[in-house]
Structures are given as structure tokens and as C-alpha cells.
Amino acid sequence: MIALLLRDLRLAIRAGGGFGLGLAFFLIVTVLVPLGVGPEGGMLSRIAPGILWVGALLACLLSLDRIFALDHEDGSLDLLATAPLPLEAVVTMKAAAHWITTGLPLVLAAPVLGLLLNLPWPGYPWLLVSLGVGTPALSVIGTFGAALTVGLRRGGLLLSLLVLPLYVxxxxxxxxxxxxxxxxxxxxxxxxxxxxxxxxxxxLLPFASAAAIRVNLR
Structure with missing residues (x-):
């Protein structure tokens, strides 16, 4: 399982869905919001919690379609489905790899970006705690959506439509x-x-994701 996790980490970074993409999008969101609503500190302080969480959520969406796409294209997903390792464990490792390459960098960078939105100082520890607790759910739910749409041509839009309500x-x-x-x-x-x-x-969702993959591979 550790070897699979390391492999997925390397694939995620090489495919361009690693640390840089999500962080760049998160930075763009936090920079554009003050430009759009104005630099008034009180307003930014009030909307900062929602903006930071919306930015993190959308940043997680960017690389969801790559979770199973590369393995499906080269046939590795069929081998993983028939390997001795349970498919539920494979799904869990892929969700963990997505969180490490996307969610964890967002958690670590969020306090710096909170400065741009004038987040009150008492909120910074809770920013780390809330993102640290919540972003794993975003990766696991996103993995479930990716499993439902694996093998579909241009499934990225459908994946977003499926996952966004579950993120609410x-x-x-x-x-x-x-x-x-x-x-x-x-x-x-x-x-x-x-x-x-x-x-x-x-x-629960690794079992649902594994079942969806088995259906799509038939």
C-alpha cells in the first residue's frame, strides 16, 4: 500500500496536478476577491472564512479527474482491480495521495493567504484546524466522484456537477x-x-468508490 501511495504521489506531481496547481488557484481567488469587493478591512474580515473555504474547495476540484484517469488510460486500473490488494484499499491510497498533493499544501498555505483577506488573528488556529479536519473529506468525496465518471469522455464537467452538492x-x-x-x-x-x-x-465512501469502479470496468 505504501508503494502504491508513493507511485500515486509521483504520478500526481508529474501530471501537473500536484502542489503548484491548487496553490496557484487558491492564491488567485484570495487576490481577486479584495480587488472585486474593495479593500475595506471590515468587509474582508466578515467574508474571509467563506472565501477561504470556497477557494480551498474549488482548488481541490481541479485535479479530481486525474485520480483514476491515468490508470484507466494505460490499463493499470484493470490490474489494480484484479490485484490481491483490495480495491477499497487502492481507492483509499488514491484519496490519500490526492490529499497530500492538494489538500495538505492548501492547509499549510492558508494562514499566509488569510492575511490578504484580513482574517482576524483569533481565527488563524481554527483556519488550520478546520481545513485540516475538512479537506480529507473533500479528497475522499472527490475520489468517489472520480470513480463514478472513470472512463467517460470529457467527464470533468459531470464530475464537478456530481461532487459539488456533496461538498456543501x-x-x-x-x-x-x-x-x-x-x-x-x-x-x-x-x-x-x-x-x-x-x-x-x-x-464508507471507499467501498462505494470500489463498487463504482467495478461496475465501470465490466
């Missing part, structure tokens, strides 16, 4: 955790909900 609960509770943390309020309820979504996605 994570977005809501992630942004609410950050907003409450920035205002000095209790974050227990939204953070627990966010953690529950991530735990449920990690526990």
Missing part, C-alpha cells in the same frame, strides 16, 4: 467553524459536525 455540508460546517473561531465563539458544534462528515466519508 463540509463547506458549511468548515466555514462556520472558522467564522466562530475568528469571532471568539464556541466552535464545538460545527467542528464536531465537520469531523463526523470526514469520519463518515473515510469509513
Amino acid at each position: 455540508p463540509t463547506l458549511i460546517f468548515g466555514a462556520e467553524t472558522l467564522r466562530r473561531g475568528a469571532e471568539g465563539l464556541s466552535v464545538a458544534t460545527p467542528l464536531l459536525m465537520l469531523g463526523g462528515i470526514t469520519a463518515g466519508a473515510v469509513a
